[in-house]
Amino acid sequence: MTPSDTATTAPNSPLTPPTPAPGSDPRPAHGQTPARLVVEIRDVSKSFGRVPALSNVTILVPESRITVLLGPNGAGKTTAIRIITGALTPDRGTVRTFGFDPDRFGEDVRRRCGVVSAKPALYDRLSGWDNLSYSAELYGLGRNATKQIREAAGRFGIVDALDQQVGGYSTGMKTRLALSRAVLHNPDLLLFDEPTSGLDPESSHAVLDLIRDMTGEARTVVMCTHLLVEAEGLADQIVVLENGTDLIHGTQAELTRRYWPGDVVRLDAEDPDQLDLLWGMEGVLGLDRREGVSELQVDDVRRVPELVAALVAAGVRLTRVDPFNPSLEDLYFAIRRERRAPDAGQGLGVFPEVTR
Amino acid sequence: MNYSRMMTVMRTDLKHLAQSKDFWVPMMLLGGIFFVVIPTILLSIINSIGNVGAVQQVSQALQLLPEAAQAAVPQGADAGTKVSYVLAVYLLAPIAVIVPLTISTAVGSSSIVGERERGTGEFLAHSPATVKEIYLGKLIASLIPGYLTTVVGFGLYSLMVNLIVGPDAGGWFFPTPSWWLLILWVLPPFLLIALSLVLRLSARVKSTAAAQQAAGLITFPLILIAYGQSTGALFGGAAVGVSIVMGAVAWAIGFALLFSGMRSLTRARLLGVANEA
Numbered sequence: 328m329t330p331s332d333t334a335t336t337a338p339n340s341p342l343t344p345p346t347p348a349p350g351s352d353p354r355p356a357h358g359q360t361p362a363r364l365v366v367e368i369r370d371v372s373k374s375f376g377r378v379p380a381l382s383n384v385t386i387l388v389p390e391s392r393i394t395v396l397l398g399p400n401g402a403g404k405t406t407a408i409r410i411i412t413g414a415l416t417p418d419r420g421t422v423r424t425f426g427f428d429p430d431r432f433g434e435d436v437r438r439r440c441g442v443v444s445a446k447p448a449l450y451d452r453l454s455g456w457d458n459l460s461y462s463a464e465l466y467g468l469g470r471n472a473t474k475q476i477r478e479a480a481g482r483f484g485i486v487d488a489l490d491q492q493v494g495g496y497s498t499g500m501k502t503r504l505a506l507s508r509a510v511l512h513n514p515d516l517l518l519f520d521e522p523t524s525g526l527d528p529e530s531s532h533a534v535l536d537l538i539r540d541m542t543g544e545a546r547t548v549v550m551c552t553h554l555l556v557e558a559e560g561l562a563d564q565i566v567v568l569e570n571g572t573d574l575i576h577g578t579q580a581e582l583t584r585r586y587w588p589g590d591v592v593r594l595d596a597e598d599p600d601q602l603d604l605l606w607g608m609e610g611v612l613g614l615d616r617r618e619g620v621s622e623l624q625v626d627d628v629r630r631v632p633e634l635v636a637a638l639v640a641a642g643v644r645l646t647r648v649d650p651f652n653p654s655l656e657d658l659y660f661a662i663r664r665e666r667r668a669p670d671a672g673q674g675l676g677v678f679p680e681v682t683r
Numbered sequence: 684m685n686y687s688r689m690m691t692v693m694r695t696d697l698k699h700l701a702q703s704k705d706f707w708v709p710m711m712l713l714g715g716i717f718f719v720v721i722p723t724i725l726l727s728i729i730n731s732i733g734n735v736g737a738v739q740q741v742s743q744a745l746q747l748l749p750e751a752a753q754a755a756v757p758q759g760a761d762a763g764t765k766v767s768y769v770l771a772v773y774l775l776a777p778i779a780v781i782v783p784l785t786i787s788t789a790v791g792s793s794s795i796v797g798e799r800e801r802g803t804g805e806f807l808a809h810s811p812a813t814v815k816e817i818y819l820g821k822l823i824a825s826l827i828p829g830y831l832t833t834v835v836g837f838g839l840y841s842l843m844v845n846l847i848v849g850p851d852a853g854g855w856f857f858p859t860p861s862w863w864l865l866i867l868w869v870l871p872p873f874l875l876i877a878l879s880l881v882l883r884l885s886a887r888v889k890s891t892a893a894a895q896q897a898a899g900l901i902t903f904p905l906i907l908i909a910y911g912q913s914t915g916a917l918f919g920g921a922a923v924g925v926s927i928v929m930g931a932v933a934w935a936i937g938f939a940l941l942f943s944g945m946r947s948l949t950r951a952r953l954l955g956v957a958n959e960a
Binding site: 374409412413414417434435437438440442444446447448450451452453457459461462464466467492498508517531 | 687688689694695697699702703801802803804805806808809810811812813880950951953954
């Protein structure tokens with residue numbers, strides 16, 4: 328019996344894609360009902376010799392969402408992708424992709440996944456068509472292959488280049504061909520490992536747009552990147568990895584709210600020490616004094632005029648008052664600051680109690 | 684085992700190889716030199732110089748051959764024809780061993796490590812193909828160029844030998860039964876043994892250059908053994924049974940290495956991840 332059979336005939340079998348357990352499902356994006364989990368990585372560790380690649384990592388990927396694995400090089404993002412498809416076996420922990428153990432049912436899992444790795448992984452001496460055809464045959468597309476190759480290539484605008492040898496493609500074209508190959512067999516789960524690596528800004532933008540479009544077709548996407556600007560606006564859920572551990576996960580709005588529970592204003596004064604007067608004023612939740620600029624957190628942004636007036640009345644000469652909407656980059660560095668100095672949280676963005 | 688996927692891997696590897704002129708042109712030259720150029724020059728010279736003293740001396744030395752081999756030499760022919768016959772049938776046997784082993788191990792040594800170097804190992808590791816299908820597909824793809832070169836070269840060699848030596852040796856005489864046995868029964872298992880070892884190496888080393896160095900270490904003694912066995916099979920003359928047994932043993936070793944080799948390839952090795960032995 329194949330896993331696919333099991334999934335359709337025995338809904339209570341251990342092989343059936345599970346209903347998320349209470350408390351295990353990440354909060355859905357856009358305030359919708361909880362989504363089914365396509366990938367569950369729980370307490371997974373993986374080492375290469377003595378080098379740990381993942382340490383007790385938990386990543387939960389909801390269906391039809393874009394989950395971005397964010398982290399610097401060596402954070403364990405690529406290893407996570409490889410474990411999801413069963414290309415690598417974890418040393419400890421459990422992995423379920425579509426509810427199946429990819430180590431046991433790898434063939435069935437991989438047939439439903441489309442992967443684009445950081446290096447396009449194409450056969451340079453073969454034509455674009457041959458590259459797609461190879462994939463089509465391995466994924467068993469059979470008679471529909473020709474039609475699907477044309478559709479996939481057409482979608483990414485490379486039909487005219489299919490007869491050329493891939494070695495002559497530009498980096499952008501190679502990425503488009505790799506994307507075409509990844510969607511060729513109509514996978515349910517798309518895994519992108521730094522798909523814009525080496526692309527110019529325009530091509531990167533185009534690729535990200537294509538990825539965004541794909542979730543409109545109810546596909547689940549997991550994307551690795553170390554580029555914060557890519558994740559911003561694209562991610563429904565963010566998982567921050569560092570040194571093989573998952574620091575935090577959630578939607579950008581959730582995470583921002585956890586690190587900056589109130590509204591934030593950036594301000595500065597001729598004598599920054601005078602800003603300490605803000606402590607104790609009504610509505611002030613925190614003040615993060617840093618060189619050059621300080622971040623004031625208030626329970627409501629409408630209090631700012633009153634606070635500014637109070638400071639001015641106290642003789643403080645303000646040089647800057649800016650409303651501040653934390654970007655993903657601000658969030659990322661706040662998370663990493665917290666990680667490095669978990670007990671140093673006096674200012675904004677450093678709240679030890681909100682760690683995962 | 685999905686044979687269709689295995690054949691797909693094989694076909695793609697061959698297609699990739701066919702696009703690599705820098706690889707197959709030297710290999711074709713190698714086959715051409717060993718199977719056609721050297722034998723043609725050698726046999727033509729011996730045929731044209733006739734019964735000079737040196738040829739007479741070599742002809743005398745033919746008495747050192749095993750009796751069965753001596754019996755197969757045309758008895759009424761002159762010394763030059765006898766030398767040509769012995770050269771064609773017995774002494775040029777190594778070409779049937781060296782050429783396929785050299786070509787196939789060159790292809791095989793880069794087959795898995797080459798996937799890693801290109802980054803395409805990542806694609807294969809994430810594909811539904813099992814590692815056994817990938818391994819076997821690559822092994823067959825490595826075997827075909829060497830064996831095909833040998834079959835084509837063997838055909839040309841047979842034609843050339845019959846055209847040059849045949850008229851004086853009483854008609855077309857080549858290939859002899861022992862050569863058929865060598866090409867169809869003894870050589871393939873030696874190729875299998877070599878490729879099983881070479882692919883195992885290719886899965887483990889870090890670069891194609893390292894794989895080729897290591898493959899040379901493996902194939903050199905194997906060429907010597909195969910040469911010894913093949914000439915033995917040819918000299919055996921009537922001892923066809925010995926050749927059959929020898930081939931059977933080689934097949935058994937070849938399959939044993941093949942099955943253990945299949946287990947040596949893992950997805951982690953396709954990815955080039957360290958310490959995933």
